Amino acid sequence: MISFLKAKALKKFALLTMGAMFICFRTSPIIAAEKEPFTPLGAPSCASAACHNQNLGKGIPFSEYTTWTGFDPHHKAYASLFNTRSDRIVKNLYNTGPGSAGATQLCLNCHSSNQGKSEHAGPGFSLTEGVGCESCHGSSSSYISVHFTEKFKKLSAQEKEKDFGLTNTKDLSSRNKMCADCHVGNAKKGMEVNHDLIAAGHPRLNFELSAYSAQYPKHWKMSDDLKRYPDFNAKAWAVGQIQSSKIALQLLEDRTSGLHGVDGNKTPWPEFTEFDCFSCHKDLKLNSKKYQGGYSNKPGSLPWGGWFNGNALKLVLEESKVKAFPAEVSLQMNQFGAQPSKVGQSCKKAIEQLEIAALDLEKSPTWNKSQLLSLAKKLIDSGKTSAEKGSWDEFAQLYLGLAAIHNSWDDLDPQGVPKDFTKELVILGNLLKDVFPKGFDSPSLFEDKFGLNPRNEKSIGTFSSVFRSLQIALESNRR
Ligand code: HEC
Ligand code: HEC
Ligand code: HEC
Numbered sequence: 244m245i246s247f248l249k250a251k252a253l254k255k256f257a258l259l260t261m262g263a264m265f266i267c268f269r270t271s272p273i274i275a276a277e278k279e280p281f282t283p284l285g286a287p288s289c290a291s292a293a294c295h296n297q298n299l300g301k302g303i304p305f306s307e308y309t310t311w312t313g314f315d316p317h318h319k320a321y322a323s324l325f326n327t328r329s330d331r332i333v334k335n336l337y338n339t340g341p342g343s344a345g346a347t348q349l350c351l352n353c354h355s356s357n358q359g360k361s362e363h364a365g366p367g368f369s370l371t372e373g374v375g376c377e378s379c380h381g382s383s384s385s386y387i388s389v390h391f392t393e394k395f396k397k398l399s400a401q402e403k404e405k406d407f408g409l410t411n412t413k414d415l416s417s418r419n420k421m422c423a424d425c426h427v428g429n430a431k432k433g434m435e436v437n438h439d440l441i442a443a444g445h446p447r448l449n450f451e452l453s454a455y456s457a458q459y460p461k462h463w464k465m466s467d468d469l470k471r472y473p474d475f476n477a478k479a480w481a482v483g484q485i486q487s488s489k490i491a492l493q494l495l496e497d498r499t500s501g502l503h504g505v506d507g508n509k510t511p512w513p514e515f516t517e518f519d520c521f522s523c524h525k526d527l528k529l530n531s532k533k534y535q536g537g538y539s540n541k542p543g544s545l546p547w548g549g550w551f552n553g554n555a556l557k558l559v560l561e562e563s564k565v566k567a568f569p570a571e572v573s574l575q576m577n578q579f580g581a582q583p584s585k586v587g588q589s590c591k592k593a594i595e596q597l598e599i600a601a602l603d604l605e606k607s608p609t610w611n612k613s614q615l616l617s618l619a620k621k622l623i624d625s626g627k628t629s630a631e632k633g634s635w636d637e638f639a640q641l642y643l644g645l646a647a648i649h650n651s652w653d654d655l656d657p658q659g660v661p662k663d664f665t666k667e668l669v670i671l672g673n674l675l676k677d678v679f680p681k682g683f684d685s686p687s688l689f690e691d692k693f694g695l696n697p698r699n700e701k702s703i704g705t706f707s708s709v710f711r712s713l714q715i716a717l718e719s720n721r722r
């Protein structure tokens with residue numbers, strides 16, 4: 244679980260004055276683009292000293308290569324396949340020996356560039372680069388020699404992507420899509436972290452664009468993101484809620500169709516990661532709230548998800564003109580034992596709607612302070628109402644939404660955020676972090692000594708009091 248309330252100190256991103264800018268040496272004109280498939284040339288092809296490897300410091304333009312090699316977790320994604328945790332995962336899954344994850348296709352699909360496939364790749368391509376430049380920006384065979392020309396820069400993002408293979412990383416919705424292949428999953432491409440992997444030791448994937456963007460050691464300027472979206476933090480969160488939910492539904496649809504995974508096995512159904520982890524992973528206690536009439540659905544059925552389709556998504560969709568909440572899927576999935584084919588059908592419809600809603604919100608005018616605060620109020624109200632029955636996922640998503648709004652509020656009005664609001668958010672973040680400790684987003688390390696399972700008696704007071712305090716802090720600003 245990622246915490247990302249930004250530190251003021253980090254915010255003022257010191258930009259070194261750049262001296263004379265080198266110009267990349269290749270100046271060939273734009274030629275008719277090659278047809279697909281675009282092929283990867285490997286990170287070293289981007290690393291000429293005149294181009295992205297000027298090594299001027301972390302995050303400085305033209306120093307993307309050294310920012311990535313020095314600070315980016317993606318650069319070590321392949322190396323991670325050789326750590327003891329990976330050894331344990333593949334031992335549990337396949338009973339294979341240490342180091343074998345590095346040769347396991349399923350792992351390579353997300354932990355290396357081009358899904359580890361080197362056929363047709365350029366000589367610079369190597370598995371050891373991990374998740375390299377081309378994993379996010381697209382295979383560079385067609386754009387490498389032209390992407391710095393003035394003529395190319397004038398093309399639309401769609402032309403750059405379709406004709407040259409340069410992924411649109413600037414618009415929020417398509418950026419989220421790109422990250423989500425690996426961070427949510429794409430079963431058609433064999434990229435899936437299901438309950439088998441999680442039970443074997445893989446961290447759970449609970450992506451949220453705004454938090455992951457804040458956490459990411461960037462090789463571009465945050466000010467560029469803010470130029471495109473002055474409300475970047477909040478908008479990335481909101482658009483990301485919708486787009487990630489769509490990708491998760493796509494994954495669910497694929498799971499219902501019994502697709503064959505890369506290891507030849509059918510995707511399991513029902514797939515446990517679709518359901519609230521804590522509904523199975525919790526202590527059995529007499530006199531629980533649920534026995535006393537606290538069920539929100541049929542006793543004994545598993546509550547569906549929560550991460551990609553809970554109240555945070557509902558509230559975000561209220562900001563969009565498109566009514567896209569996947570209510571039908573929710574109804575079916577909340578009756579454990581739902582017909583996979585019916586679920587698949589409902590997913591299809593919802594996916595279309597969510598895509599439209601994401602684009603609609605992405606294009607909506609920049610949110611002003613009063614819009615941000617009214618959205619924050621809704622999130623807090625939702626937290627207060629569900630404090631008794633809410634799941635960890637629900638509170639975590641509300642926290643991430645509030646933190647994103649907090650950060651945008653600070654961008655728009657740096658002196659305006661009440662100190663208490665920041666303080667209470669930190670408390671909320673800590674409550675959640677202790678349940679799913681960092682680096683192990685999974686309840687297997689959960690121990691009751693934290694006393695913070697959202698469902699147990701002690702924590703109810705804690706969560707509801709935090710949401711109450713947040714409300715007071717927010718209102719103190721609205722005199
Ligand atoms: C090709 C797959 C892939 C793509 C695309 C991708 N990631 Fe990742 N990402 C990974 C893997 C694998 C890791 C884990 C690396 C490791 O620790 O070994 C990771 C780790 C991270 C981490 C560190 C997480 C932590 O717990 O410390 C952040 C932050 C992150 N990614 C953000 C992003 C964002 C934002 C995008 C899109 C702009 C993105 N990623 C696109 C595969 C990918
Ligand atoms: C769907 C894409 C995907 C697949 C398939 C996948 N991973 Fe990952 N893996 C990730 C992402 C994304 C992260 C980062 C999660 C985060 O922090 O949010 C990660 C994190 C990890 C980590 C923790 C990072 C660290 O530094 O220790 C390990 C270990 C790991 N993966 C090993 C494996 C192994 C072994 C396999 C194959 C059995 C595998 N992964 C398959 C996407 C994937
Ligand atoms: C995890 C995904 C990811 C990886 C890996 C990655 N990038 Fe990026 N990159 C982005 C995103 C997202 C942006 C911000 C949006 C934008 O400017 O296109 C960006 C921005 C940039 C920019 C600024 C573009 C502009 O128009 O100002 C450059 C240049 C760049 N990346 C080059 C590289 C190079 C070179 C590498 C490898 C050394 C690399 N990137 C690796 C995701 C990634």
Ligand code: HEC
Pocket residue numbers: 438441442443444447515516517518519520521522523524545684685686687688
């Ligand atoms: C339908 C019930 C169910 C759901 C929902 C479920 N699990 Fe599990 N999980 C199990 C079972 C059964 C085992 C195997 C337990 C055993 O062998 O002792 C298991 C094992 C595990 C393990 C390894 C064993 C351990 O207890 O440490 C982890 C980690 C885990 N699950 C994490 C998760 C996460 C994270 C989620 C939510 C994304 C989740 N589970 C959702 C039933 C479930």
